[in-house]
Amino acid sequence: MRASTRIIAGIVAAVLIAAAVAAFAIVWRPAIAGIDPPDPQSFDAALVKRGRDLAAIGNCSDCHTPRGAKNFAGGLPVPTPFGTIFSTNITPDPETGIGRWSEAAFRRAMRSGVNREGQHLYPTFPYDHFTNVSDEDDRALYAFLMTRQPVRAAPRENQLSFPFNQRLAIAGWKLLFLRHDTYRPDPRQSAEWNRGAYLVEGLAHCGACHTPRNALGAERVSARFAGGDVDDWHAYAINEQSRSPVPWTADALFTYLREGWHPDHGTARGPMAKVVSNLSSVPASDVRAIAVYTASVSGTPTSGRTGPSEDALARAKKASQTNPVGASIYTAACASCHEGGRPLPYGGVDLGLSTAISSPDPRNLANIVLSGIDAVEGERSPIMPGFAASMNDDQVSALLNYLRARFSDQSAWTDLKKTIAEARRTQTVFLQTSPAPRNAPADPQQREKP
Ligand code: HEC
Ligand code: HEC
Ligand code: HEC
Structure with missing residues:
Protein backbone atom coordinates (compact mmCIF):
# COMPACT_ATOMS: atom_id res chain seq x y z
CA MET A 1 0.00 0.00 0.00
CA ARG A 2 1.33 3.43 -0.91
CA ALA A 3 1.78 6.01 1.84
CA SER A 4 -1.05 8.25 0.60
CA THR A 5 -3.48 5.30 0.39
CA ARG A 6 -2.48 4.32 3.89
CA ILE A 7 -3.18 7.82 5.13
CA ILE A 8 -6.61 7.84 3.48
CA ALA A 9 -7.41 4.40 4.87
CA GLY A 10 -6.29 5.66 8.28
CA ILE A 11 -8.50 8.71 8.05
CA VAL A 12 -11.49 6.64 6.93
CA ALA A 13 -10.94 4.22 9.82
CA ALA A 14 -10.64 7.13 12.26
CA VAL A 15 -13.84 8.67 10.95
CA LEU A 16 -15.67 5.34 11.23
CA ILE A 17 -14.44 4.83 14.77
CA ALA A 18 -15.39 8.39 15.70
CA ALA A 19 -18.85 7.84 14.18
CA ALA A 20 -19.28 4.60 16.10
CA VAL A 21 -18.16 6.28 19.34
CA ALA A 22 -20.50 9.19 18.67
CA ALA A 23 -23.38 6.84 17.90
CA PHE A 24 -22.64 4.87 21.05
CA ALA A 25 -22.49 8.05 23.10
CA ILE A 26 -25.89 9.08 21.79
CA VAL A 27 -27.52 5.70 22.11
CA TRP A 28 -26.02 4.42 25.32
CA ARG A 29 -27.17 5.74 28.66
CA PRO A 30 -25.95 4.28 31.94
CA ALA A 31 -28.32 2.84 34.51
CA ILE A 32 -28.67 5.02 37.61
CA ALA A 33 -28.32 3.00 40.81
CA GLY A 34 -31.57 2.19 42.60
CA ILE A 35 -32.19 3.70 46.02
CA ASP A 36 -34.29 2.60 48.97
CA PRO A 37 -37.68 4.25 48.53
CA PRO A 38 -37.47 7.56 50.40
CA ASP A 39 -39.61 8.06 53.49
CA PRO A 40 -42.65 10.16 52.48
CA GLN A 41 -42.24 12.12 55.72
CA SER A 42 -38.85 13.33 54.53
CA PHE A 43 -40.40 15.64 51.93
CA ASP A 44 -41.39 19.18 52.77
CA ALA A 45 -45.18 19.62 52.72
CA ALA A 46 -45.05 22.91 50.79
CA LEU A 47 -42.86 21.27 48.15
CA VAL A 48 -45.33 18.40 47.80
CA LYS A 49 -48.22 20.84 47.40
CA ARG A 50 -46.35 22.70 44.68
CA GLY A 51 -45.60 19.40 42.98
CA ARG A 52 -49.31 18.60 43.03
CA ASP A 53 -50.14 21.81 41.16
CA LEU A 54 -47.32 21.24 38.70
CA ALA A 55 -48.53 17.68 38.07
CA ALA A 56 -51.98 19.10 37.28
CA ILE A 57 -50.48 21.59 34.83
CA GLY A 58 -48.52 18.72 33.23
CA ASN A 59 -51.64 16.49 32.95
CA CYS A 60 -49.58 13.63 34.45
CA SER A 61 -52.66 11.97 35.87
CA ASP A 62 -54.57 12.02 32.56
CA CYS A 63 -52.04 9.73 30.93
CA HIS A 64 -50.89 7.77 33.96
CA THR A 65 -54.33 7.02 35.41
CA PRO A 66 -56.80 5.14 33.18
CA ARG A 67 -60.47 5.70 34.04
CA GLY A 68 -61.40 3.92 37.20
CA ALA A 69 -57.83 2.80 37.90
CA LYS A 70 -55.58 3.68 40.83
CA ASN A 71 -53.93 7.08 40.75
CA PHE A 72 -50.71 7.15 38.70
CA ALA A 73 -50.52 3.36 38.40
CA GLY A 74 -50.24 3.57 34.59
CA GLY A 75 -51.55 1.22 31.93
CA LEU A 76 -53.41 3.75 29.80
CA PRO A 77 -53.15 2.75 26.13
CA VAL A 78 -51.93 5.76 24.14
CA PRO A 79 -52.61 5.19 20.43
CA THR A 80 -49.98 6.49 17.98
CA PRO A 81 -49.66 6.04 14.20
CA PHE A 82 -46.98 3.44 14.96
CA GLY A 83 -48.93 1.30 17.41
CA THR A 84 -50.09 1.45 21.03
CA ILE A 85 -47.85 2.60 23.86
CA PHE A 86 -48.90 2.04 27.46
CA SER A 87 -48.16 4.56 30.14
CA THR A 88 -46.10 3.32 33.06
CA ASN A 89 -46.61 3.10 36.79
CA ILE A 90 -45.22 6.28 38.38
CA THR A 91 -46.28 5.54 41.95
CA PRO A 92 -43.42 4.91 44.41
CA ASP A 93 -43.88 1.13 44.31
CA PRO A 94 -40.29 -0.24 44.39
CA GLU A 95 -41.03 -3.26 42.14
CA THR A 96 -43.36 -1.95 39.43
CA GLY A 97 -43.24 1.84 39.88
CA ILE A 98 -40.51 4.44 40.42
CA GLY A 99 -39.94 3.76 44.14
CA ARG A 100 -36.26 3.04 43.57
CA TRP A 101 -35.69 6.11 41.38
CA SER A 102 -33.48 8.85 42.77
CA GLU A 103 -34.34 12.45 42.03
CA PRO A 123 -41.85 10.62 23.15
CA THR A 124 -45.54 9.85 23.77
CA PHE A 125 -44.34 10.84 27.22
CA PRO A 126 -44.00 14.51 26.24
CA TYR A 127 -40.43 14.99 27.44
CA ASP A 128 -39.72 17.02 24.32
CA HIS A 129 -41.61 19.69 26.30
CA PHE A 130 -40.66 18.63 29.83
CA THR A 131 -37.02 19.21 28.94
CA ASN A 132 -37.88 22.87 29.62
CA VAL A 133 -38.88 22.24 33.23
CA SER A 134 -36.56 23.77 35.84
CA ASP A 135 -34.63 21.73 38.42
CA GLU A 136 -36.77 23.19 41.20
CA ASP A 137 -40.00 22.19 39.51
CA ASP A 138 -38.70 18.69 38.82
CA ARG A 139 -37.82 18.45 42.52
CA ALA A 140 -41.38 19.39 43.49
CA LEU A 141 -42.88 16.90 41.02
CA TYR A 142 -40.59 14.19 42.38
CA ALA A 143 -41.63 15.02 45.96
CA PHE A 144 -45.29 14.85 44.96
CA LEU A 145 -45.00 11.49 43.18
CA MET A 146 -42.84 9.91 45.90
CA THR A 147 -45.49 10.75 48.50
CA ARG A 148 -48.35 9.07 46.59
CA GLN A 149 -49.81 5.71 47.56
CA PRO A 150 -47.54 3.00 46.10
CA VAL A 151 -49.54 0.72 43.79
CA ARG A 152 -48.33 -2.65 42.58
CA ALA A 153 -49.15 -2.75 38.88
CA ALA A 154 -46.73 -4.19 36.33
CA PRO A 155 -46.31 -2.18 33.13
CA ARG A 156 -48.09 -3.51 30.06
CA GLU A 157 -46.24 -4.60 26.94
CA ASN A 158 -46.35 -2.00 24.13
CA GLN A 159 -47.91 -3.09 20.84
CA LEU A 160 -45.56 -1.72 18.22
CA SER A 161 -44.32 -3.12 14.95
CA PHE A 162 -40.68 -3.30 13.81
CA PRO A 163 -38.67 -1.01 13.78
CA PHE A 164 -40.74 1.09 16.17
CA ASN A 165 -40.52 -1.57 18.87
CA GLN A 166 -36.75 -0.97 19.06
CA ARG A 167 -36.01 1.51 21.82
CA LEU A 168 -32.62 2.17 20.20
CA ALA A 169 -34.48 3.79 17.29
CA ILE A 170 -35.69 6.44 19.72
CA ALA A 171 -32.09 7.65 20.05
CA GLY A 172 -32.16 8.56 16.35
CA TRP A 173 -35.47 10.34 16.83
CA LYS A 174 -34.00 12.36 19.68
CA LEU A 175 -30.99 13.29 17.60
CA LEU A 176 -33.31 14.72 14.97
CA PHE A 177 -35.97 16.30 17.11
CA LEU A 178 -35.12 16.65 20.80
CA ARG A 179 -33.87 20.08 21.77
CA HIS A 180 -32.31 20.17 25.20
CA ASP A 181 -33.38 23.64 26.13
CA THR A 182 -34.24 25.02 29.46
CA TYR A 183 -36.51 28.00 29.18
CA ARG A 184 -34.68 31.29 28.71
CA PRO A 185 -36.79 34.29 29.69
CA ASP A 186 -37.30 37.01 27.10
CA PRO A 187 -36.25 40.25 28.81
CA ARG A 188 -38.46 42.34 26.49
CA GLN A 189 -41.59 40.67 27.87
CA SER A 190 -43.33 40.91 31.23
CA ALA A 191 -42.71 38.44 34.04
CA GLU A 192 -46.25 37.13 33.55
CA TRP A 193 -45.69 36.52 29.83
CA ASN A 194 -42.44 34.70 30.60
CA ARG A 195 -44.13 32.56 33.23
CA GLY A 196 -46.80 31.70 30.67
CA ALA A 197 -44.23 30.87 28.00
CA TYR A 198 -42.33 28.65 30.43
CA LEU A 199 -45.50 26.71 31.25
CA VAL A 200 -47.07 26.56 27.77
CA GLU A 201 -43.88 25.46 26.00
CA GLY A 202 -42.82 23.23 28.88
CA LEU A 203 -44.87 21.47 31.50
CA ALA A 204 -48.33 22.23 30.03
CA HIS A 205 -47.17 20.91 26.62
CA CYS A 206 -50.02 22.64 24.75
CA GLY A 207 -48.18 22.03 21.46
CA ALA A 208 -48.26 18.26 21.98
CA CYS A 209 -51.90 18.43 20.90
CA HIS A 210 -52.18 21.76 19.09
CA THR A 211 -49.13 21.48 16.78
CA PRO A 212 -49.35 19.17 13.73
CA ARG A 213 -46.78 16.36 13.58
CA ASN A 214 -44.52 15.12 10.78
CA ALA A 215 -44.27 11.56 9.44
CA LEU A 216 -41.97 10.58 12.31
CA GLY A 217 -44.38 11.87 14.92
CA ALA A 218 -42.42 15.02 15.84
CA GLU A 219 -44.08 18.40 16.11
CA ARG A 220 -43.56 20.57 13.03
CA VAL A 221 -41.68 23.56 14.37
CA SER A 222 -42.70 25.69 11.38
CA ALA A 223 -46.40 25.08 12.09
CA ARG A 224 -46.42 25.72 15.81
CA PHE A 225 -49.97 25.69 17.25
CA ALA A 226 -51.50 25.39 13.75
CA GLY A 227 -53.85 22.60 14.86
CA GLY A 228 -53.15 18.94 15.61
CA ASP A 229 -54.83 15.62 16.26
CA VAL A 230 -55.46 13.77 19.48
CA ASP A 231 -57.70 10.77 20.27
CA ASP A 232 -60.22 11.24 17.41
CA TRP A 233 -60.41 14.98 18.09
CA HIS A 234 -58.96 17.96 16.31
CA ALA A 235 -57.09 20.34 18.62
CA TYR A 236 -57.89 23.59 16.85
CA ALA A 237 -55.31 26.05 15.61
CA ILE A 238 -54.58 28.49 18.41
CA ASN A 239 -52.06 30.64 16.54
CA GLU A 240 -52.92 33.32 13.97
CA GLN A 241 -54.63 30.59 11.91
CA SER A 242 -57.32 30.15 14.56
CA ARG A 243 -60.78 29.81 13.03
CA SER A 244 -62.61 30.96 16.12
CA PRO A 245 -65.32 33.33 14.83
CA VAL A 246 -64.53 35.75 17.67
CA PRO A 247 -60.77 36.22 18.15
CA TRP A 248 -59.40 34.92 21.45
CA THR A 249 -58.25 37.47 24.02
CA ALA A 250 -56.25 36.89 27.20
CA ASP A 251 -59.41 37.40 29.29
CA ALA A 252 -61.46 34.96 27.25
CA LEU A 253 -58.64 32.41 27.39
CA PHE A 254 -58.38 32.78 31.14
CA THR A 255 -62.10 32.06 31.62
CA TYR A 256 -62.14 29.20 29.11
CA LEU A 257 -59.00 27.56 30.52
CA ARG A 258 -60.14 27.88 34.09
CA GLU A 259 -63.86 27.27 33.85
CA GLY A 260 -64.13 25.27 30.65
CA TRP A 261 -66.58 27.67 29.09
CA HIS A 262 -66.77 31.15 27.67
CA PRO A 263 -69.93 32.87 26.37
CA ASP A 264 -68.23 33.81 23.07
CA HIS A 265 -66.68 30.40 22.51
CA ALA A 284 -55.14 31.38 39.14
CA SER A 285 -51.93 33.34 38.54
CA ASP A 286 -50.49 30.44 36.54
CA VAL A 287 -53.61 30.13 34.40
CA ARG A 288 -53.59 33.89 33.88
CA ALA A 289 -49.94 33.67 32.73
CA ILE A 290 -50.80 30.84 30.33
CA ALA A 291 -53.67 32.93 28.93
CA VAL A 292 -51.48 36.02 28.46
CA TYR A 293 -48.81 34.06 26.61
CA THR A 294 -51.33 32.12 24.50
CA ALA A 295 -53.08 35.35 23.50
CA SER A 296 -49.76 36.69 22.26
CA VAL A 297 -49.23 33.49 20.25
CA SER A 298 -52.64 33.83 18.60
CA GLY A 299 -51.68 37.34 17.61
CA THR A 300 -53.77 39.42 15.28
CA PRO A 301 -56.26 37.30 13.35
CA THR A 302 -55.61 36.97 9.60
CA SER A 303 -59.13 36.89 8.21
CA GLY A 304 -61.60 39.59 9.24
CA ARG A 305 -62.98 37.61 12.16
CA THR A 306 -65.00 40.02 14.21
CA GLY A 307 -68.01 37.95 15.18
CA PRO A 308 -71.26 37.18 13.43
CA SER A 309 -71.73 39.67 10.60
CA GLU A 310 -74.62 41.07 8.56
CA ASP A 311 -73.95 38.37 5.97
CA ALA A 312 -75.28 35.93 8.53
CA LEU A 313 -78.92 36.51 7.62
CA ALA A 314 -78.25 36.16 3.91
CA ARG A 315 -76.25 32.97 4.57
CA ALA A 316 -79.03 31.51 6.71
CA LYS A 317 -81.59 32.07 3.96
CA LYS A 318 -79.42 30.56 1.24
CA ALA A 319 -78.49 27.53 3.37
CA SER A 320 -82.17 26.77 4.08
CA GLN A 321 -83.01 26.94 0.40
CA THR A 322 -80.22 24.65 -0.76
CA ASN A 323 -80.47 22.16 2.12
CA PRO A 324 -84.05 21.98 3.43
CA VAL A 325 -83.44 18.62 5.17
CA GLY A 326 -80.55 20.00 7.21
CA ALA A 327 -82.49 23.17 7.94
CA SER A 328 -85.51 21.33 9.29
CA ILE A 329 -83.38 19.06 11.49
CA TYR A 330 -81.65 22.13 12.91
CA THR A 331 -84.95 23.88 13.64
CA ALA A 332 -86.49 20.81 15.24
CA ALA A 333 -83.55 19.44 17.20
CA CYS A 334 -81.10 22.25 17.91
CA ALA A 335 -82.59 25.73 17.72
CA SER A 336 -84.53 25.59 20.98
CA THR A 355 -64.99 26.95 16.25
CA ALA A 356 -66.30 23.40 15.70
CA ILE A 357 -68.27 24.69 12.70
CA SER A 358 -65.62 26.96 11.18
CA SER A 359 -62.76 24.50 11.76
CA PRO A 360 -61.19 22.86 8.67
CA ASP A 361 -61.79 19.50 10.35
CA PRO A 362 -65.42 18.40 11.00
CA ARG A 363 -64.50 15.70 13.54
CA ASN A 364 -65.30 17.65 16.70
CA LEU A 365 -68.70 18.69 15.40
CA ALA A 366 -69.54 15.10 14.46
CA ASN A 367 -68.42 13.98 17.94
CA ILE A 368 -70.60 16.61 19.65
CA VAL A 369 -73.73 15.93 17.60
CA LEU A 370 -73.49 12.14 17.94
CA SER A 371 -72.54 11.91 21.60
CA GLY A 372 -73.72 15.18 23.11
CA ILE A 373 -72.18 16.62 26.23
CA ASP A 374 -72.46 14.83 29.55
CA ALA A 375 -73.05 16.78 32.69
CA VAL A 376 -70.49 16.39 35.42
CA GLU A 377 -71.94 14.46 38.31
CA GLY A 378 -72.99 16.72 41.14
CA GLU A 379 -72.46 19.97 39.23
CA ARG A 380 -74.77 22.22 37.28
CA SER A 381 -72.69 21.88 34.13
CA PRO A 382 -73.61 22.07 30.42
CA ILE A 383 -75.81 19.28 29.07
CA MET A 384 -76.56 18.46 25.50
CA PRO A 385 -78.24 15.24 24.35
CA GLY A 386 -76.45 13.02 21.82
CA PHE A 387 -78.21 12.27 18.55
CA ALA A 388 -76.45 9.04 17.53
CA ALA A 389 -79.57 6.96 18.15
CA SER A 390 -82.09 9.34 16.58
CA MET A 391 -80.31 10.28 13.33
CA ASN A 392 -78.76 8.16 10.60
CA ASP A 393 -75.54 9.11 8.81
CA ASP A 394 -77.40 10.81 5.93
CA GLN A 395 -79.31 13.02 8.33
CA VAL A 396 -76.21 13.91 10.34
CA SER A 397 -74.43 14.71 7.11
CA ALA A 398 -77.29 16.96 5.87
CA LEU A 399 -77.29 18.72 9.25
CA LEU A 400 -73.52 19.27 9.31
CA ASN A 401 -73.53 20.60 5.75
CA TYR A 402 -76.31 22.97 6.71
CA LEU A 403 -74.50 24.22 9.84
CA ARG A 404 -71.33 24.80 7.84
CA ALA A 405 -73.15 26.76 5.13
CA ARG A 406 -75.23 28.74 7.58
CA PHE A 407 -72.82 29.46 10.42
CA SER A 408 -69.42 29.82 8.75
CA ASP A 409 -68.00 31.53 5.72
CA GLN A 410 -65.80 28.52 4.97
CA SER A 411 -66.11 26.14 2.00
CA ALA A 412 -68.05 22.87 2.39
CA TRP A 413 -66.30 19.92 4.05
CA THR A 414 -65.25 16.99 1.90
CA ASP A 415 -65.40 13.38 3.10
CA LEU A 416 -68.08 14.19 5.64
CA LYS A 417 -69.65 10.71 5.44
CA LYS A 418 -66.36 9.09 6.33
CA THR A 419 -65.84 11.40 9.31
CA ILE A 420 -69.34 10.71 10.61
CA ALA A 421 -68.93 6.93 10.28
CA GLU A 422 -65.60 7.16 12.07
CA ALA A 423 -67.06 9.31 14.86
CA ARG A 424 -69.86 6.78 15.30
CA ARG A 425 -67.36 3.95 15.54
CA THR A 426 -65.20 5.64 18.16
CA GLN A 427 -67.92 7.38 20.18
CA THR A 428 -66.31 8.92 23.19
CA VAL A 429 -67.49 10.38 26.43
CA PHE A 430 -66.83 14.09 26.46
CA LEU A 431 -66.56 15.78 29.75
CA GLN A 432 -64.80 12.72 30.97
CA THR A 433 -64.56 12.49 34.66
CA SER A 434 -61.07 11.98 35.94
CA PRO A 435 -60.63 10.95 39.60
CA ALA A 436 -61.33 14.51 40.71
CA PRO A 437 -64.22 15.54 38.49
CA ARG A 438 -64.03 19.25 38.08
CA ASN A 439 -64.71 19.32 34.39
CA ALA A 440 -66.04 22.40 32.74
CA PRO A 441 -68.54 23.35 35.40
CA ALA A 442 -71.03 26.00 34.37
CA ASP A 443 -71.05 27.39 37.83
CA PRO A 444 -67.56 27.74 39.32
CA GLN A 445 -69.08 28.17 42.79
CA GLN A 446 -70.06 24.54 42.73
CA ARG A 447 -66.59 23.29 42.04
CA GLU A 448 -65.10 21.23 44.83
CA LYS A 449 -62.12 22.88 46.47
CA PRO A 450 -58.79 21.20 45.74
C1 HEC B 1 -49.55 12.24 26.82
C2 HEC B 1 -49.42 11.25 27.85
C3 HEC B 1 -48.47 11.48 29.00
C4 HEC B 1 -48.38 12.57 29.82
C5 HEC B 1 -49.18 13.86 29.77
C6 HEC B 1 -47.39 12.24 30.82
N1 HEC B 1 -46.87 11.01 30.59
FE1 HEC B 1 -45.41 10.09 31.65
N2 HEC B 1 -45.35 8.59 30.27
C7 HEC B 1 -46.27 8.40 29.27
C8 HEC B 1 -45.97 7.16 28.58
C9 HEC B 1 -46.77 6.57 27.41
C10 HEC B 1 -44.82 6.62 29.19
C11 HEC B 1 -44.09 5.34 28.81
C12 HEC B 1 -43.08 5.61 27.73
C13 HEC B 1 -42.31 4.39 27.32
O1 HEC B 1 -42.65 3.27 27.73
O2 HEC B 1 -41.33 4.54 26.58
C14 HEC B 1 -44.46 7.55 30.25
C15 HEC B 1 -43.37 7.39 31.09
C16 HEC B 1 -43.09 8.19 32.17
C17 HEC B 1 -41.97 7.99 33.07
C18 HEC B 1 -40.95 6.86 33.00
C19 HEC B 1 -41.37 5.77 33.94
C20 HEC B 1 -40.69 4.46 33.71
O3 HEC B 1 -40.92 3.55 34.54
O4 HEC B 1 -39.94 4.30 32.76
C21 HEC B 1 -42.05 8.97 34.03
C22 HEC B 1 -41.11 9.17 35.21
C23 HEC B 1 -43.19 9.78 33.71
N3 HEC B 1 -43.79 9.30 32.58
C24 HEC B 1 -43.60 10.87 34.45
C25 HEC B 1 -44.58 11.77 34.04
C26 HEC B 1 -44.86 13.01 34.72
C27 HEC B 1 -44.21 13.47 36.00
C28 HEC B 1 -45.83 13.63 33.98
C29 HEC B 1 -46.46 15.00 34.21
C30 HEC B 1 -45.54 16.10 34.43
C31 HEC B 1 -46.14 12.78 32.85
N4 HEC B 1 -45.37 11.65 32.93
C32 HEC B 1 -47.05 13.09 31.85
C33 HEC B 1 -47.29 9.24 28.94
C34 HEC B 1 -47.50 10.50 29.49
C1 HEC C 1 -54.40 16.51 25.36
C2 HEC C 1 -54.49 17.40 24.23
C3 HEC C 1 -54.55 18.88 24.50
C4 HEC C 1 -53.71 19.64 25.28
C5 HEC C 1 -52.52 19.17 26.11
C6 HEC C 1 -54.17 21.00 25.15
N1 HEC C 1 -55.25 21.06 24.31
FE1 HEC C 1 -56.33 22.75 23.86
N2 HEC C 1 -57.65 21.62 22.80
C7 HEC C 1 -57.55 20.27 22.57
C8 HEC C 1 -58.71 19.84 21.81
C9 HEC C 1 -59.00 18.42 21.35
C10 HEC C 1 -59.51 20.98 21.59
C11 HEC C 1 -60.88 21.04 20.91
C12 HEC C 1 -61.90 20.80 22.00
C13 HEC C 1 -63.31 20.97 21.61
O1 HEC C 1 -63.69 20.74 20.46
O2 HEC C 1 -64.06 21.36 22.51
C14 HEC C 1 -58.81 22.09 22.24
C15 HEC C 1 -59.29 23.40 22.26
C16 HEC C 1 -58.58 24.48 22.75
C17 HEC C 1 -58.99 25.85 22.64
C18 HEC C 1 -60.28 26.35 21.98
C19 HEC C 1 -59.99 26.87 20.60
C20 HEC C 1 -61.21 27.34 19.88
O3 HEC C 1 -61.05 28.10 18.91
O4 HEC C 1 -62.34 26.94 20.25
C21 HEC C 1 -58.01 26.62 23.22
C22 HEC C 1 -57.99 28.12 23.34
C23 HEC C 1 -57.00 25.72 23.72
N3 HEC C 1 -57.38 24.42 23.41
C24 HEC C 1 -55.84 26.11 24.36
C25 HEC C 1 -54.94 25.23 24.95
C26 HEC C 1 -53.82 25.65 25.79
C27 HEC C 1 -53.44 27.07 26.10
C28 HEC C 1 -53.22 24.49 26.21
C29 HEC C 1 -52.06 24.35 27.17
C30 HEC C 1 -52.27 24.94 28.48
C31 HEC C 1 -53.93 23.38 25.63
N4 HEC C 1 -54.96 23.86 24.87
C32 HEC C 1 -53.58 22.05 25.81
C33 HEC C 1 -56.53 19.43 23.00
C34 HEC C 1 -55.51 19.79 23.89
C1 HEC D 1 -80.98 20.47 25.49
C2 HEC D 1 -80.30 21.57 24.86
C3 HEC D 1 -79.49 21.32 23.60
C4 HEC D 1 -79.89 20.76 22.41
C5 HEC D 1 -81.24 20.17 22.06
C6 HEC D 1 -78.76 20.86 21.52
N1 HEC D 1 -77.70 21.43 22.16
FE1 HEC D 1 -75.89 21.76 21.39
N2 HEC D 1 -75.21 22.37 23.20
C7 HEC D 1 -75.99 22.54 24.33
C8 HEC D 1 -75.16 22.97 25.44
C9 HEC D 1 -75.62 23.26 26.86
C10 HEC D 1 -73.86 23.06 24.94
C11 HEC D 1 -72.56 23.41 25.73
C12 HEC D 1 -72.43 24.86 25.97
C13 HEC D 1 -71.88 25.57 24.79
O1 HEC D 1 -70.92 25.07 24.15
O2 HEC D 1 -72.40 26.65 24.49
C14 HEC D 1 -73.92 22.71 23.52
C15 HEC D 1 -72.84 22.74 22.66
C16 HEC D 1 -72.92 22.54 21.29
C17 HEC D 1 -71.87 22.77 20.36
C18 HEC D 1 -70.46 23.24 20.73
C19 HEC D 1 -70.37 24.73 20.72
C20 HEC D 1 -68.94 25.11 21.03
O3 HEC D 1 -68.15 25.27 20.10
O4 HEC D 1 -68.62 25.17 22.20
C21 HEC D 1 -72.33 22.49 19.12
C22 HEC D 1 -71.55 22.57 17.82
C23 HEC D 1 -73.69 22.07 19.27
N3 HEC D 1 -74.03 22.13 20.59
C24 HEC D 1 -74.51 21.68 18.22
C25 HEC D 1 -75.82 21.23 18.40
C26 HEC D 1 -76.61 20.70 17.32
C27 HEC D 1 -76.16 20.61 15.89
C28 HEC D 1 -77.81 20.33 17.87
C29 HEC D 1 -78.98 19.69 17.19
C30 HEC D 1 -78.72 18.45 16.52
C31 HEC D 1 -77.74 20.65 19.30
N4 HEC D 1 -76.52 21.18 19.57
C32 HEC D 1 -78.77 20.41 20.20
C33 HEC D 1 -77.34 22.31 24.43
C34 HEC D 1 -78.11 21.72 23.44
Missing part, protein backbone atom coordinates in the same frame (compact mmCIF):
# COMPACT_ATOMS: atom_id res chain seq x y z
CA ALA A 104 -31.51 12.45 39.48
CA ALA A 105 -33.06 9.48 37.67
CA PHE A 106 -36.44 11.22 37.64
CA ARG A 107 -34.94 14.44 36.32
CA ARG A 108 -33.14 12.55 33.56
CA ALA A 109 -36.44 10.96 32.49
CA MET A 110 -38.17 14.34 32.39
CA ARG A 111 -35.34 16.03 30.58
CA SER A 112 -33.93 13.37 28.27
CA GLY A 113 -36.59 10.65 28.08
CA VAL A 114 -34.39 7.92 29.56
CA ASN A 115 -35.58 5.54 32.30
CA ARG A 116 -33.59 4.54 35.36
CA GLU A 117 -32.21 1.44 33.62
CA GLY A 118 -30.86 3.64 30.81
CA GLN A 119 -33.45 2.75 28.14
CA HIS A 120 -34.87 5.41 25.85
CA LEU A 121 -38.51 6.29 26.42
CA TYR A 122 -41.05 6.95 23.70
CA GLY A 266 -68.67 27.63 24.17
CA THR A 267 -67.29 24.65 26.08
CA ALA A 268 -64.11 22.64 26.12
CA ARG A 269 -64.71 18.98 25.33
CA GLY A 270 -62.80 15.74 24.91
CA PRO A 271 -59.08 15.93 25.76
CA MET A 272 -59.40 19.69 26.31
CA ALA A 273 -62.03 19.11 29.01
CA LYS A 274 -59.39 17.23 30.98
CA VAL A 275 -56.88 20.02 30.49
CA VAL A 276 -59.27 22.65 31.86
CA SER A 277 -60.34 20.33 34.63
CA ASN A 278 -56.72 20.26 35.73
CA LEU A 279 -56.23 23.99 35.26
CA SER A 280 -59.32 24.72 37.37
CA SER A 281 -57.43 23.44 40.40
CA VAL A 282 -54.09 25.28 40.13
CA PRO A 283 -53.18 28.83 41.20
CA CYS A 337 -81.31 25.37 22.97
CA HIS A 338 -78.94 27.25 20.68
CA GLU A 339 -81.03 30.31 19.88
CA GLY A 340 -82.64 32.80 22.14
CA GLY A 341 -80.24 32.95 25.04
CA ARG A 342 -81.51 30.01 27.08
CA PRO A 343 -79.24 29.91 30.14
CA LEU A 344 -76.85 27.09 31.03
CA PRO A 345 -76.92 24.19 31.68
CA TYR A 346 -79.25 23.64 28.68
CA GLY A 347 -78.60 26.77 26.66
CA GLY A 348 -75.76 26.41 24.16
CA VAL A 349 -73.92 29.23 22.39
CA ASP A 350 -75.15 30.71 19.13
CA LEU A 351 -73.60 28.21 16.73
CA GLY A 352 -72.16 31.10 14.73
CA LEU A 353 -69.62 31.40 17.55
CA SER A 354 -68.48 27.78 17.50
